[in-house]
Amino acid sequence: xxxxxxxxxxxxxxxxxxxxxxxxxxxxxxxxxxxxxxxxxxxxxxxxxxxxxxxxxxxxxxxxxxxxxxxxxxxxxxxxxxxxxxxxxxxxxxxxxxxxxxxxxxxxxxxxxxxxxxxxxxxxxxxxxxxxxxxxxxxxxxxxxxxxxxxxxxxxxxxxxxxxxxxxxxxxxxxxxxxxxxxxxxxxxxxxxxxxxxxxxxxxxxxxx
Amino acid sequence: xxxxxxxxxxxxxxxxxxxxxxxxxxxxxxxxxxxxxxxxxxxxxxxxxxxxxxxxxxxxxxxxxxxxxxxxxxxxxxxxxxxxxxxxxxxxxxxxxxxxxxxxxxxxxxxxxxxxxxxxxxxxxxxxxxxxxxxxxxxxxxxxxxxxxxxxxxxxxxxxxxxxxxxxxxxxxxxxxxxxxxxxxxxxxxxxxxxxxxxxxxxxxxxxxxxxxxxxxxxxxxxxxxxxxxxxxxxxxxxxxxxxxxxxxxxxxxxxxxxxxxxxxxxxxxxxxxxxxxxxxxxxxxxxxxxxxxxxxxxxxxxxxxxxxxxxxxxxxxxxxxxxxxxxxxxxxxxxxxxxxxxxxxxxxxxxxxxxxxxxxxxxxxxxxxxxxxxxxxxxxxxxxxxxxxxxxxxxxxxxxxxxxxxxxxxxxxxxxxxxxxxxxxxxxxxxxxxxxxxxxxxxxxxxxx
Numbered sequence: 001x002x003x004x005x006x007x008x009x010x011x012x013x014x015x016x017x018x019x020x021x022x023x024x025x026x027x028x029x030x031x032x033x034x035x036x037x038x039x040x041x042x043x044x045x046x047x048x049x050x051x052x053x054x055x056x057x058x059x060x061x062x063x064x065x066x067x068x069x070x071x072x073x074x075x076x077x078x079x080x081x082x083x084x085x086x087x088x089x090x091x092x093x094x095x096x097x098x099x100x101x102x103x104x105x106x107x108x109x110x111x112x113x114x115x116x117x118x119x120x121x122x123x124x125x126x127x128x129x130x131x132x133x134x135x136x137x138x139x140x141x142x143x144x145x146x147x148x149x150x151x152x153x154x155x156x157x158x159x160x161x162x163x164x165x166x167x168x169x170x171x172x173x174x175x176x177x178x179x180x181x182x183x184x185x186x187x188x189x190x191x192x193x194x195x196x197x198x199x200x201x202x203x204x205x206x207x208x209x
Numbered sequence: 210x211x212x213x214x215x216x217x218x219x220x221x222x223x224x225x226x227x228x229x230x231x232x233x234x235x236x237x238x239x240x241x242x243x244x245x246x247x248x249x250x251x252x253x254x255x256x257x258x259x260x261x262x263x264x265x266x267x268x269x270x271x272x273x274x275x276x277x278x279x280x281x282x283x284x285x286x287x288x289x290x291x292x293x294x295x296x297x298x299x300x301x302x303x304x305x306x307x308x309x310x311x312x313x314x315x316x317x318x319x320x321x322x323x324x325x326x327x328x329x330x331x332x333x334x335x336x337x338x339x340x341x342x343x344x345x346x347x348x349x350x351x352x353x354x355x356x357x358x359x360x361x362x363x364x365x366x367x368x369x370x371x372x373x374x375x376x377x378x379x380x381x382x383x384x385x386x387x388x389x390x391x392x393x394x395x396x397x398x399x400x401x402x403x404x405x406x407x408x409x410x411x412x413x414x415x416x417x418x419x420x421x422x423x424x425x426x427x428x429x430x431x432x433x434x435x436x437x438x439x440x441x442x443x444x445x446x447x448x449x450x451x452x453x454x455x456x457x458x459x460x461x462x463x464x465x466x467x468x469x470x471x472x473x474x475x476x477x478x479x480x481x482x483x484x485x486x487x488x489x490x491x492x493x494x495x496x497x498x499x500x501x502x503x504x505x506x507x508x509x510x511x512x513x514x515x516x517x518x519x520x521x522x523x524x525x526x527x528x529x530x531x532x533x534x535x536x537x538x539x540x541x542x543x544x545x546x547x548x549x550x551x552x553x554x555x556x557x558x559x560x561x562x563x564x565x566x567x568x569x570x571x572x573x574x575x576x577x578x579x580x581x582x583x584x585x586x587x588x589x590x591x592x593x594x595x596x597x598x599x600x601x602x603x604x605x606x607x608x609x610x611x612x613x614x615x616x617x618x619x620x621x622x623x624x625x626x627x628x629x630x631x632x633x634x635x636x637x638x639x640x641x642x643x644x645x646x647x648x649x650x651x652x653x654x655x656x657x658x659x
Contacts, residue, residue: 012478055524057474064475096347098337101470123343148601148639149347177556178601178635186606195521 005034009041010048012058014065021072031076038069039112046112050197056101059108085116087207088138090129092120093176094153099146102176102196106142109196115140115203126153126160133166140203141170143189146177154187162188171206175199222547223572227260229507233444236437241445248447255314256449263549263594264571265628272624272631272656273314274649275451275596277576279321279636280348281645282307289346291339294325297435305439308448310642311649314630315451319439323349324432330425332383335466348638356380357467359476362483365467366490368393377467384425387418452551454502455512456495456543458536459488464517473517477531488535496542499550509549510574513539519556525564533564544572553597554578555635562588578634586623595623596630599648604633604640609647616651624656631656 005024008016024034045062048054089110093103100122110117118132133141141161143154154174161167172189175198184192193199217225231253233241243249254270261269283293286303293300304319328338335356336342338349357365357377365372371393379385390409397406409415440450457465463484464473476484499511517523518532540550553576554561562585570592577585577597585595598619603612616631623629631652633640 014478055527056522057477057527058524060471060474061478096344098343098350098352100353147348147350148605148637151602151605151639178637180600180602182606183602 005037006041006044009038009062009065009069010044012045012061012065014061014068017065018068018072021069025072025076031073034073035070035077038066042066042112046109049109050200056105059105063108084114086114086209087140087203088116088118088136089140089142089203090118090120090132090136090138091142091144092124092129093122093144093146094150094157095123095125096153097145097147097150098122099144099176102146103142103144105196106144106175106193106199109200110142110203113200113204114209115200126157129157130160130164130166133161133170134164139170140206141172142199142203143172143174143187144176145174145179148178150176150178151183151186154183154189158188171202173199173202217547219545219547219572223264223509223544223549224547226503226507226509226547226549227256230449230509231256234507235441241441243447244445248445251447252444252449255447259315259449259451259630262627262630263574265592265594265626266571268627268658271658272620272629272652274652274656275315275630275632276307276311276313276645276649277317277597277632277636278307278638278640280638281640282319283322284639285310285642289339290322290348291325291345293322294328294339294349297324297432301435301439305443308443309446311645312448313649315449316443317452318450319436324428327425327428327432330384330421330428333381334383335381351465353469355469355472357463357472359468359472359480362476362480362487366483366487368395369490369494371395381466384421385418387412387415390415450508452510452512453506453508454499455514456499456502456539456550457513458515458518458532458539458552459491459495460518460532460536461514461516462491462495463487470517477527481531484531488531492535492538493542495539496546499539499543499548500546503543503546503548509547510551511543511548513550513552515552515554515558518561519554519558520560521557525560528561529564533561537565537567540568540573544569549574551576554580559584565589566592568592574630576632576634582619582622586629590623590628594628594630596632597634599631599633601633601635601637601640604637604644604648607641607644609643612644612647613651613654616648617655620652620655627658 005017005020008020021034042062045054049059091107093099107117107119118136118138120128120132129141143157145154158172161170173191173193174184174187174189175193179192181192191202193202235241258269258273261267262273280290282303283290286306288299288303293303300322301319308316325338336349336351339345339347343350364376374388375391379388390412392406392409397403464470468476503509503511518528523532543550549572551574555578557579559581562580566589573593575589575593575595577595582598599615603615631648
């Protein structure tokens with residue numbers, strides 16, 4: 001039965017997933033086990049996306065189904081689930097840029113691949129990145145941007161991290177519409193990821209996972 | 210006797226629209242007076258060059274070159290996007306400097322900034338613009354959201370115009386709140402009961418909305434007056450504006466500003482039939498929008514920015530089911546009326562090229578951003594003129610020599626046999642001026658057909 005939920009959610013069968021969760025909850029099953037299965041299913045979704053079998057709509061829809069499952073399970077949950085994470089990542093769209101679709105996909109993929117992600121949102125001032133790095137101790141920073149105007153914001157953000165004396169403590173990756181290896185050099189970041197999966201690969205490499 | 214429009218074939222209609230583009234008029238409807246015979250000659254040569262590249266019947270004298278910026282002319286002229294949106298004279302000065310300094314064969318006019326005051330009067334919520342959500346020195350950006358909710362497909366399908374006026378527009382323009390109270394105008398039928406329909410127009414919220422509309426209308430007239438004067442001046446100097454207007458692929462109409470990216474993607478699973486029906490309903494409206502723009506402006510080129518069909522946004526199967534059929538229908542409807550659809554394949558479209566080449570030859574003009582150009586030429590490039598691909602990052606951090614080398618390679622790859630125009634691939638805000646010059650120079654230097 002556990003396998004059912006994992007498979008049905010990974011296959012994006014919303015109605016069946018809802019029914020299974022309802023049945024398992026009314027059978028008095030431990031809510032945490034249900035959430036654990038859901039998490040496993042999201043791992044499968046992430047893998048299928050990485051393999052080119054799933055595309056953005058599939059990711060978005062899996063997120064919607066997961067939200068529905070979480071809402072059903074939450075009221076029965078005694079305490080928040082503790083999961084072991086690979087590492088922390090601070091991520092956001094840089095100052096002056098309010099694009100979020102690409103950033104959200106990277107956040108999603110890092111999350112399902114076991115990272116604890118601090119999503120700072122869009123139009124994030126350099127200082128906010130610096131503060132969050134200090135506060136969380138995250139060793140990885142992701143800068144997202146869609147506009148050519150983001151090139152300079154990224155450069156300023158990397159500089160602010162440097163000025164705060166944190167440059168040696170973090171690895172910085174950039175990504176988004178008009179980014180490239182040339183822009184990586186321009187901004188002083190450590191790496192450019194061409195898509196969400198490249199971001200995950202970089203993060204895994206950096207934490208030695 | 211000349212043939213009537215209705216009797217013409219689509220080829221003849223296209224020729225007719227190109228002929229109109231070649232003979233621009235002044236505001237009184239008389240032939241426009243060019244600055245000099247040289248300017249007139251240059252204007253006609255430029256359009257002929259573009260026309261030959263599009264039609265793919267004969268080789269142009271050389272590969273044409275476009276420069277298609279977003280806010281670049283504004284930064285280049287040393288003003289801020291905020292100034293360009295609120296001071297139409299400054300806006301015109303910036304775009305004039307841009308066109309006359311870089312001398313492209315085709316340009317996009319001075320329409321990018323738009324009238325900031327009008328957006329303020331209407332309390333436009335769909336975008337953040339300089340001073341309203343983004344800094345004065347930044348470009349405007351869209352605020353994505355579900356401005357149409359998941360349960361409103363039937364309302365949209367039943368009566369798109371009424372759905373827009375009573376539901377969608379009041380959500381994206383704060384000042385149009387009063388539209389919510391208006392009746393469907395198709396209920397105004399005969400003496401008995403007719404007066405009931407006018408009750409809402411007496412109510413204060415509706416009157417406040419109309420007051421805002423009058424102010425917005427006055428501002429729009431002021432803006433278009435400035436734009437019209439600019440177009441006349443720049444045309445008289447010999448530089449053609451390449452777009453008559455725009456329309457969109459129905460999937461993007463729903464996915465960009467109605468349901469939003471997340472909304473449309475979930476709808477593909479939860480209510481695919483409604484989504485398909487809505488896109489069918491929007492298709493003739495998008496055709497009319499494009500045809501109308503081409504006829505009013507006497508220019509066959511109608512721009513179509515493409516968004517949610519890019520690689521990765523949809524699977525191949527999803528693209529073929531949801532995106533391509535109505536997008537193709539819109540293009541075919543435009544082509545039938547002599548219009549040249551000008552889709553901009555923003556981002557990567559490499560995996561779509563084989564699908565989208567199912568088009569009649571010499572009838573479309575495609576802006577290509579980061580797709581594989583070798584493949585693009587071998588597929589879509591067989592039936593359609595391509596332009597673009599010079600990358601934004603190269604224009605910002607590259608050197609003029611690197612830009613020239615890039616353009617030379619593009620010409621070698623894509624220009625053989627015609628059907629190619631040199632251009633940047635994405636609408637850019639920033640670039641080094643010398644790199645933009647290098648792009649234009651390279652087209653002239655390497656693009657001559659012998």
